[in-house]
Amino acid sequence: MTAGRLVGRDVARVEDAALIRGRGRFVDDIAPPGALHAAFLRSPHAHARILRVDTAAARALPGVQAVLLADDLRPHLTDMRLVVALPSPSYRLELHRPILAAAEVAHVGEALAVVIADSRALAEDALALIEVDYDPLPAIADCDAALLPDAPLAHSGADSNLVAQMTVAYGDVDAAFAAAPHRFAETLHIHRGGSHSMECRGVVALHDATEDRLTVWSSTQTPHAAKRLLCDLLDMDESRLRVVTPDVGGGFGPKLVFYPEEVVVPLAARLLGRPVKWIEDRAEHFVATTQERDQSWRVEIATDAAGRILGLRGDLVHDHGAWTARGVNVPQGAVAAMPLAYMVPAFRMTIRAAVTNKVPVTPVRGAGQPQGVFAMERLLDRAAQGLGLDRAEIRRRNLVPADRMPYATPLKTRGGIAVTLDSGDYPRCQQMALDAIDWAGFPARQQAARLAGRHLGIGLANYVEGTGRGPFEQVSVRVEPSGRIVVASGAAAMGQSTATMLAQIVAEQLGADVADIRVITGDTAATPLGIGGSNSRQAVLAGSSAHVAALKVREKALAIAGTMLEVATEDLEIEAGAVRVKGAPGLCVTLAAIARAAAGQPGFMLPGGRGPGLAATEEVVIDAMTYANGTAAVEVAVDVETGGVTILRLVFAHDCGRALHPRIVDGQLMGGIAHGIGNALYEHMRFDEQAQPISTTLADYLLVTATEMPPVEILHLHSPTPLNPLGIKGVGEAGVIPIPAAVAAAVEDALAPFGARIRRVPLSPVDVVALVDPAAAGPR
Amino acid sequence: MSESRHIALHVNGERREAETPVRQHLADFLRGTLGLTGTHLGCEHGVCGACTVLVDGRAVRACLMLAVQAAGRAVTTIEGLAAADGTLHPLQQAFCDHHGLQCGFCTPGILATLVEYLAENPDPGAEDLRIALSGNICRCTGYDSIVAAALAAARALRGEAA
Known part of the structure; x- marks a missing residue:
């Protein structure tokens, strides 16, 4: 290039x-003179009616300037809800989240009051003085259970927990399956956690009363959308409102969402005539910033005797969380990513999004695509095992070949735009990864290790990612x-x-x-x-x-x-x-x-x-997405006594078209790969059966540190896209997408002597030990 | 609750005196009271390492130390790493040269950790550095570029060509 x-x-x-x-100037570094500080009262219950809120003692605390409930905001806002859902005909429930909860709270962490005080510490002191009488209601924590007939309702006014349902389909799937000589089915549970940018969220608002102008600094990925919402909610014309994204300490998805705090803080500044600052702390981030989380996939693949895909079908249950903070784009993205790298003649996936009493779900780096790739790659491994084919070979036979580019799929994006794979050489990319990790030589390595009592495994996963929306x-x-x-x-x-x-x-x-x-x-x-x-x-x-x-x-x-x-x-x-x-x-x-x-x-x-x-x-208008691709190959060692998984090597071969800045491309990929390793082995946002979050510190919710990172080799293929003048494809999320699938495949391969079948991520040591059946292991 | 103390300490080589609530931690004191916003808070429970500063040359989590405990001590923050003439510390230069930072939020704490570590271990291997860095979380880089930068800085600090 x-x-x-x-x-x-x-x-x-x-x-x-x-x-x-x-x-740098991050949002918490902005300190207008005379600024007041906000702290939010958050529900300790996953689901409860609010019977009474007494703020008298909090208001009486010296240094407290205001304690505001939903009723106090109502006269100053055009709407008490955040209407932010992306359009989709699939919604069955309207779940616009309240700016402050007034009658009912639907997840732990949902805000129902804000204290504005001279310092953050004083504001938090005052929070402790607010008395709330809650009437706890039954809560629903699990997305599969939420769709059972007698499940507790996540919202007492709703008639079910099914917030959205849609089917993505093309071709005659049932005929393909009826005629197929081979079928392989799996049930998979795929969890992803939060984004956990090192900087949490934050908002600073400055109101100029002379001209009724508001300046809002927010650690947001979408300042223009924030401005539109603020103009609507505060009924201000655009010339009076400015939203600025200062330096941002990582986004990774959740900061693209507009949050209640982003309107409460500017409104408080306008009401009080003083600048107001709110900085989210990590404890809040775990319960108030959106996450991804749980999906259950029941999927099936049909192939011919040579392993060529004849059809894919199944259904997906998606944990939507308590409110619609963005839409159904995560499960939609997951399903869209599933078949993309391969020639799949018939396809049908049904998505059911279930409301739960947990933090709302919106995209985290990868935005559903790691889950879709996980489902696809697990099915291909199953088919390879069933047909006695090499796992790389079954993929090679099905990958969209370079001479078919551009390859028009029957799929459409969420905006109804045709999905056409624009460029790339997927089989060559896979081969690069296989060569680099010495796929062909692995069986000998594995055999030698087994003789020495070590369990090595190798796995691979392909992805194709729609970028540049x-x-x-x-x-x-x-x-x-x-x-x-x-x-x-x-x-x-x-x-x-x-x-x-x-x-x-x-x-x-x-x-x-x-x-x-x-x-x-x-x-x-x-x-x-x-x-x-x-x-x-x-x-x-x-x-x-x-x-x-x-x-x-x-x-x-x-x-x-x-x-x-x-x-x-x-x-x-x-x-x-x-x-x-x-x-x-x-x-x-x-x-x-x-x-x-x-x-x-x-x-x-x-x-x-x-x-x-x-x-x-x-404003160059580009409607069609450009499709980047890649292959991850991973070699692991599994300690069958402790369940510890060590990634010995990770090869990542990818194609993002022309690279504008090779070192930055590598940096984006490496960060994504680290995140993917976290999703495969470490990151688990846990809730108990009452939907109480139980992994709410960074000591419980494990982010990858330097010692968990394996040696990584990144290989580049450059197929410029014809869709933009620079020939580039996006690279910010690519790294994360195939990693959980490739790691799971490698661990399964390592545990093949035990007949292990991996059907979920993340894989904790406890999970791995449970997969090892000592009776099947034979004498060691 | 709002009891406070007057404290004196050295910050980045300068003597500073200020009033601090006794419950205020060192990071809030540095950021809020002294306006040194280069020190960042990532978790306020001592895990992420973003707030790490040097106290009498030791890497300390500024969210786990009260400001009053810093009275009489010498604190160095990221603002105090470069030379008086503005020349970057070898670690700072190496981080720029090796793309050791993306969003830059965790960087001040990582630099503080490495200043202490390299002072005691001038010729570390990559694996040593990974262990030394294991108390600092970076969500952006995947750490390889940080390790590469630290190795380059160690070479520069030893007087070898980077």
């Missing part, structure tokens, strides 16, 4: 200069009369080097250095339109807009310089902050001078004939 002067190269990140000196991201590129280049985008940075990406693309065209570019992301005052960070989309969408805008500014600069220098534009080049005549570097005009000329003088013609200003704003 040809690299440009800057694009495609490992340039220094523009984010690092401030962050490495401790001069449209429709657009706005980017403006402006050369100020000082010569400074300012790039502003609706993209929201949360650690993925978004500013560097934009600076690289723009500097490439304007003859500048990356460090010369000032990038503003996630500020609604700098960019009127925006979608924000999700779906591995920002390099694809914002990158494309930045590229086209920079090209326009470049052309205009050359045209104006041509007039100023009286030279044809073909004879000009742009370099080091100036436009110069090729071969005569002394003949030049700086970008600053061009920008000043383009700013105009009263009564004088603009040079270049291209209108005023040296700037361009672009």
